[in-house]
Amino acid sequence: MNKLKDTLLKVSNLAVSFDTVDGPIDAVQGINFELKKGQTLAIIGESGSGKSVTASVIMGILSCPPGRIKSGEVFLNNQDILKLSIEERRKLMGNKIAIIFQDTLAHLNPVFNIGSQIAECFQVHKSLNKKESWNKAVALLERVNIPNARTRAKDFPHQFSGGQRQRVMIAMALALEPDIIIADEPTTALDVTIQAKILDLLAELRDERNMGLILITHDLGVAAETADNVVVLKNGKIVESGTLKTVFTTPKHSYTKQLMSSIPGRTIKSKKNKLNNNSDPILEVKNLTKHYDTIACDDVNFKLYKNEILGVVGESGSGKTTVSNLILRLTNPSSGNIFYHGKNIFDFDKKELFSFRRRVQVVFQDPFASLNPTMNVYNLISEPWLIHSDFLNKSLYAKRVSELLISVGLDPDDASRYPHQFSGGQRQRIAIARALALNPEIIICDEAVSALDVSIQAQIIKLLSDLRDKFSLSYVFIAHDLPVVRDLVDRVIVMKSGKIVEQGFVEDIFNHPNHPYTQDLLKASPSVFNLINR
Secondary structure (H helix, E strand, O other), rough: OOOOOOOEEEEEEEEEEEEEEOOEEEEEEEEEEEEOOOOEEEEEEOOOOOOHHHHHHHOOOOOOOOOEEEEEEEEEEEEEEEHHHHHHHHEOOOOOOEEEEHHHHHHOOOOOOOHHHHHHHHHHHHOOOHHHOOOOHHHHHHHHHOOOHHHHOOOOHHHHOHHHHHHHHHHHHHHOOOEEEEOOOOOOOOOOHHEEEEEEEHHHHHHHHHHHEEEOOHHHHHHHHHHOOEEOOOOOOOEEEHHHHHHOOOOHHHHHHHHHHOOOOOOEEEEEEOOOOOOOOOOEEEEEEEEEEEEEEEEEEEEEEEOOOEEOOOOOOOOHHHHHHHOOOOOOOOOOEEEEOOEEHEEEEEEEHHHHHHHHHHHHHHHOHOOOOOHHHHHHHHOOOOOOOOOOOOHHHHHEEEEEEEOOOOOOOHHHOOOHHHHHHHHHHHHHHHHHHHOOOOOEEHHHOOOOOOHHHHHHHHHHHHHHHHOOOOOEEOOOHHHHHHHHOOOEEEOOOOOOOOEEEHHHHHHOOOOOHHHHHHHHOOOHHHHOOO
C-alpha cells in the first residue's frame, strides 16, 4: 500500500440535486473525502447511491440542468475547480483528471480507428503534429499491453475484445499524464481473468506514475483487491469511510454490514444428495460442435436433470453463449445433437419446435435491452400467451400477471408501469416473470445477475433458487462471476476455447480444481474473504 501524504483531491460538503417534474431529488448530500498521491480510493454503493454523480461533478460533466450543485467545494491541488470557468475546467480535464467509463463501445467513436482517437488528445491539448501524435498513441497502446500496437492502432473499436477496449480507454486516459484517474465501473462486464489483468494494470500505472486512483464500483471483491481507503455511499450520503481493512472487516453501519452479508461465495453447501442422476436427463448435449470463422464450441457433452441448476463458466469466447443459442434453437450446429426428453431437437418439425420453445425460456443479461420499452409490464408478461393462444384464457390474464409479479417479489400494481420506471434489479425480476409465464421446464440464464449490485444480486440468486423449488425448474446458469456460481449451482461446467475442460459438482470443482485453467479462474476471482482472512 502507498502511504504518501500529498493530497491531490479534496471534496468538501458536496451536495447535488436534480430537478424533475415531481420536484428536486437530492442525489448527493453533503459528502466529504480526500485522495492522496499513489492511493486508490474505492467509492462503493448500489445504483442510485450517488457514485457516478460525484464523479461527473469532479470531471465537470454534470448535466446542468437538470443537475444542480447546491453546495460544496472540490479542491484539486488546493484550487477549488468548481469556481473555474468552463474554458478553465476544460484545460484541467485530461491534463489533471481523466476518466475511464464502464461502457467502452458507448465512449469510443465507432467511425474512427482507435489510434486516431488517442492521437487527438495530443493534437488538441499539446498541439503536436499528426506524426508525433500517432507515435505517442502507439506507445501508449504498447504500454497497456495491446499486442502488435502499431498495426492494431489502425483498427476500429468493434474489432477489439471488451478487455482490449478497456485497455484502449486506459491508454486514452493516460495520454496527458493526469494526476488522477477516475475509473467508473471499469471491469463490470469483463471476465474474471480479464478483470484481474485490468485491475493489475491500473494498480501498476498508479504506482509507476504516483497518480491517485478513484475506483467507482459495486463489486466489493474488486474494491477489496485494489483499494487503500473506502467510502460507502447510500442514497447520496456517506454512511461509512476509512481504511479498506477497517471498513470491510469491522463494518459499523448497518448498510455496510448488509452489503458484506450479501456477498456471494461465502460457503459451499454440499448438493450431491439433492440430485438424482440415476434418473433420465431432461436435456442431453452430445458431441455438439459449432463452426463460424473459428470453432465456437467443440465436441461439447453434458446432461441437465430435473430440478437442477447447472453452471457454465468461462471467459468471453469460450463458447458459453453459443451453447445456449444452440439449446434455444437460435442457430444450428455444425455437428452433434441435443436431446430433450430423448428426442433430438434438431429433428423437430414446426409444431414440435413451437412446443419446445414453450418449455425452454431464457433470461438475458440486460433486461433493459430485452424488455420492449413501449410495452407496460402487463403486456410484456402476457405477450407469450398471445403467441401460445391455447395456454391461457384471456379472462385470466390479469390474475395470472398479478400472481407472477408476486412470485418474483413485485407488486401487482406494477403491471401498469413501463421498464424505464424500474431499477435494474426490478427489471430483471420482470424478465424472470416473463420467462415463467409459460410454465417452462428449463430456464437459461445468460449472465442474468452480472450487472446487478451485490445486495440486488443476492436477492435475485435467492429468487431463482426459491422459484426452482416452487416450480420444479431446471436452470442452465451462464456466468463469469464465480462467487455467484458457487452460491447457486449444483454442478458446474468449465469451458475454454469451445471445449469443456472440467465438469462436476460445484464443491468438487471449487475445492479441488483439476485443470490448470479452472485453477487460474479461481485464483483470478476477486474476493473480500481473501482480505478478511489476511
